[in-house]
Amino acid sequence: MSEGRSEHAQSRRSPRRRSGRQGNSSRPQQRVEEPIVAEHFESTLPEGPLPSFAELGLADALIKSLVANEITEPFPIQAATLPDAMAGKDILGRGQTGSGKTLAFGLAMLTRLASGRSMPHKPRGLILVPTRELAMQVETALMPHARSLGLWCRVVVGGTSFPRQIEHLRRGVDLLIATPGRLSDHVRQGTCDLGSVEITALDEADQMADMGFMPQVRAILDLTPQDGQRLLFSATLDGDVDKLVRQYLHSPVTHSVAPSTASVTTMEHHLLFVSAEDKQNVVTEVAAREGRTIMFVRTKHHVDRLAKKLRSVGVAAGALHGGKAQSARTRVLGEFREGTTPVLIATDVAARGIHVDDVSLVVHVDPPADPKDYLHRAGRTARAGQSGTVVTLVTHDQRRAVQGMAQRAGIRPESTKVRPGDDDLVRITGARTPSGEPLIEREKPARRSGGSGGRRFGAPAAGGGRGEYRGGSGRRTEGGGEFRGGPRRSERTEGGRGFGRPERSSAGRPRRAPQH
Incomplete structure (x- = not known):
């Protein structure tokens, strides 16, 4: 064993002395000066x-x-x-x-x-x-x-x-x-x-x-x-x-092992300048390409509307946003990973942390708000040494803001003016004309009273639950937040609550889980 390896072996034991003391939330732990x-x-x-x-x-x-x-x-x-x-x-x-x-x-x-x-x-x-x-x-x-x-x-x-x-x-x-x-x-x-x-x-x-x-x-x-x-x-x-x-x-x-910019050598960046009138047709042709594609838009409503539009012309597209029940989100991601749904339409809830192999194209249908959002969205492609392309669709009124954002993100994208059917659009994205044959929508389960996936404190959901709860006037937000009834805030926005007054149990007696 080499000297360096011997030192490493000796260092495997933690240098800290474990006192067994619990943390103290009343006193800040100032540890780095x-x-x-x-x-x-x-x-x-x-x-x-x-x-x-x-x-x-x-x-x-x-x-x-x-x-x-x-x-x-x-x-x-x-x-x-x-x-x-x-x-x-x-x-x-x-x-x-x-x-x-x-x-x-x-x-x-x-x-x-x-x-x-x-x-x-x-x-x-x-x-x-x-x-x-x-x-x-x-x-x-x-x-x-x-x-x-x-x-x-x-x-x-x-x-x-x-x-x-x-x-x-x-x-x-x-x-x-x-x-x-x-x-x-x-x-x-x-x-x-x-x-x-x-x-x-x-x-x-x-x-x-x-x-x-x-x-x-x-x-x-x-x-x-x-x-x-x-x-x-x-x-x-x-x-x-x-x-x-x-x-x-x-x-x-x-x-x-990498700078906080999008300078990944296997990732290409493009700004595609489109007119407002042509944008929807460009999006449709890009979505009809071969290969896994993620398209980012700004709002939940836009996600659902675009996914429905694409399916109506023969493009198998799934919708992912924080307003969907967890079971639906899991199913959509599973189908995207398996390739049965090659196009994923998402808000920024999917911009980070989700790893799906072989995503070859990321499309900013709605340009991101800032450089960080751009980098996080772009990171869904060119993962683990693979190659990928990132495209931002830019209308005339967005040009200055998007170009400034790209500069702050540390990228130098190729800028191209495109229209539906253009050779440059095909070259950059692999766009093609969709089949035009509508895909059959899945039959949606009956909606429970009070909404699905919501939460009502102190009472189990109708029908036994499956971990879903009913909420009164609560609302969903992005980011995977919980849906809380009444004036409570979502998991995303409740950050300021800390550990205040205990909540009432949201379900009855625990059900036994399968044995390990």
Whole structure:
């Protein structure tokens, strides 16, 4: 064993002394004094050939599980972060979307949790994510590797059965994957105790800040042990994320494998100038192309309207936004992944964290509001070294704003004026004329009284529930938020509530979940 490997082996034990003290939400945890700025977040790509998973120190059981899932070599962000994370150090990480961040923090967490056992309602590891879809994706990525070590990871998110989540927590969860809103519900109701959390990961921290989750995130971190390990991954380090790093990370080791701009060499960027009159026909021809395509629009209403329009002319398009029930969102994403629905129309609820292989084209039907939104949407293509194209449709009145946004995003797009049927439109996007034969719409289930997927405190949903709740005058918002009755706010906007007055149980007695 080389000297460097020997030092690494010795460093596998956490340098921290675990006092067993619980976090204290009444006293801020000021832990980092030096300023954290984006300029200091430099690339830390390992030099030379990347080490193997075995050389990084992963257990044989994990390596076999990775091979069984056709993962044989680490990505750069994994090679950079795994040694420090497994050594117990706090990590501040950044990598372009699709760079393998989930396994970068997930494998380290599983390694550190492998030797212990969780007690009822007391998870030992915690992953916080901004959206339901990302939580489920993280569970899918980590579950087979957790099982190889005899560990259990579970998801706690809105839109799914609260009683079933209680039962999972009661049986013991080693690694809990959660959105801040639903985890706050469990903490308030006493069904989840965070005092035994040894290691916490925050994925897409900047998106959680954008969605107003920071008060909840801070309240959650205050309830974890002060000497616990923290891993934070974010595309940017400004504003609330910078404050979070200063307050909760202890001498973090920074790792980055990509700048926070869209300078991915395998990604092409285009501005397509269209007239307002031609825009709909251009969108239709682009949607009729071969291959997986994601089209982003601004509002839920526009998503539904465009998907219906495309299906009426023979394009198999699915609609995804925060106003849909979780079961519908899961079904649409599943069909998109399988390729039975090759076109996904979405709001920004799908702009980050959703990994679908072989998305070759991203279309900004409605130009994004700012550079960050552009980069997050664009990141749905050209993932993990694949190639992809990003197209923004620009009408005359949008030209100046979109060109300025592109410059701030750090891209130099090719600008082309197009009309329906143009050779340039075909060259850039693969556009073609749709069949014109309407697709048969699915029969929609009967709508329950009071709306579907809503929430009424103190009473189960009609018909037994399935984790869906009725809400009075509540409303849905984007971002995967829960639908809360009355004056309560959604999961996306309830960030300022912290852990206030406990809510009444939203369902009756817990139903038994299948045995592990």
